Amino acid sequence: MPSQTLYDKLWASHVVREEAGGNALIYIDRHLVHEVTSPQAFEGLDLAHRTPWRIDTVVATADHNTPTRDWDQGIRDPISRQQVETLDANIRRFGARAYFPFRDERQGIVHVIGPEQGATLPGMTVVCGDSHTSTHGAFGALAFGIGTSEVEHVLATQCLNLKRAKRMLVRVDGALGHGVTAKDVALAIIGHIGTAGGTGHAIEFAGSAIRGLSMEGRMTLCNMAIEAGARAGMVAPDDTTFAYLKGRPFAPSGAQWDAAVAFWRTLASDADAVFDRVVELRAEDIAPQVTWGTSPEMVDTVDGRVPDPAAIADPVRRGSLERALAYMGLAPNTPITEIAIDKVFIGSCTNSRIEDLRAAAAVVKGRTKAASVKLAMVVPGSGPVKRQAEAEGLDAIFRAAGFEWREPGCSMCLAMNDDRLEPGERCASTSNRNFEGRQGAGGRTHLVSPAMAAAAGIAGRFVDVRRGVPDASAA
């Protein structure tokens, strides 16, 4: 057999039927469902008098619209409430392998709860009507976001007609420095290849720095593959993966666990496998990252400066830079560490897991939020993450520092609930997109790691976490 990449192996093991032009009908093992992108799919199924092919592959939750406080009062926005209740009704009617509705103790962001429950396994194909489905590639799964028509297609047929992607290897070797996280690696890669750099590709992340990441770090990295344009990102499973999965509710157990692990160990790119594109970074060269613009590729290291459009020759690029700086309210050449912030958001499918909250709490501990910061909010990724953090006393650390401790959900990553930026407000955010209006119309988002967001909340401006965190009063 010719040598294969991890992607090739995942693809080949799910081909139902080869189609013309290099397409194939690909079988889907896990279908994650949330309230925003599914109602029209269930309706379409109904209108065509079709029934789900294999409903026991569905794991569903409500996350985008759910409020992050006053849960006893329900969902106040009637349109949001209708969308969540529509999901409730669809699951009641069609069924699911598992459903974690609003206020369930296991409810949370769909990309946090899948892995947390062991519902994402190596070797699977995983889809969801959500672009950050790439997150699940951290387990050595082929995981990618789909549109609502494809949600309906998977519900009805358990398959998708797909075009085979090109294969990209992103290799990061070396040791990450103190204060440098998976989020910084992700942003550094996007800064290097651009937000369209991975278009048409599936990215495999490899190298000693990637091997050294925890599962949560790998999830953060694969989560951001879509921000590099790649529908899927993945890391080959290893002992770190198996240790994470063992004993989780939906993971296999007993003899089946042993058989699964034996199979999962085959899920690695062959030593002589060929990639269409290879990108290499040195871990030692990666510093904490801060985005300054309106696209994740508009990023620099914390010791950098806002770029100067006057230095750009290409008129299209110069124009987009000028527009981004005008939107962000930033002057050219401003040092990143002189950018003052109004709000802090720690959360999202990128950075809301327990290690993220620990990293933020370690920075915040014994300090106080800068008076100039109007709101610093911590939104855990799921009910289990929230309870774990509370058991460790992290909530008390955040509260003592003046940070708000909220209920789980997508929250201010995309501001479909009540959590949002007001026009002109500037936010240090651990989320994944700094697009215009993403966190609220007119809001200005800077993407950073949890430690960097926490530090900005203390100092009132961006600071280099590698050099310690000054209090705002001493700054």
Added chain:
Amino acid sequence: MRKFTVLDGLVAPLDRANVDTDAIIPKQFLKSIKRSGFGPNLFDEWRYLDHGEPGMDNAARPLAPDFVLNQPRYRGAEILLARENFGCGSSREHAPWALEDFGFRALIAPSYADIFHGNCFKNGLLPVVLPAAVVDTLFAETLATPGYRLTVDLAAQTVVTPSGARHAFEVDPFRKHNLLEGLDEIGLTLRHADAIRAFEAKHRAAQPWLFTTGSAA
């Protein structure tokens, strides 16, 4: 699905790179549980001077006069000319739904984000890819020529300009066929139900842990 064969349409130029799906249709409109009615909120934050929310009377809202789709010369446009990486960001199919509901039938750009690109084909909206230099020329001609139209022929895979210049484009043969015929893709896949069942049997034998059912609670 609506067929796409040949379109002779007015062109509107949107001269920005990396237009994301949050810009195409902001999140507050994603709360709808319907597939239709998104057109009035296409590019909402750029198109109106006030902040839009679901349920507003959009006809009464103040328009941003400089935004390209508000200019009278582009009224009725069916082809959107755009820059690279159009449709990046989220998987929301509300983006092509909004473009289609507004009246667009085809897009022309040097590149698209993958998920958006696939979503367009499911909604009778043809995303044509042309080289950046050709797109540059089309931008210049559109801006210089009021009433500028292009003919997009999917069967022939060409875009023809008023001066007769023909630009060939590539398109996936499966998607092309479905769009030309207006086919229901789910129906097509269900024709292979036996193959899906045969695959499932093989897959279950190889990875039985993927087929466990019942409560894990």
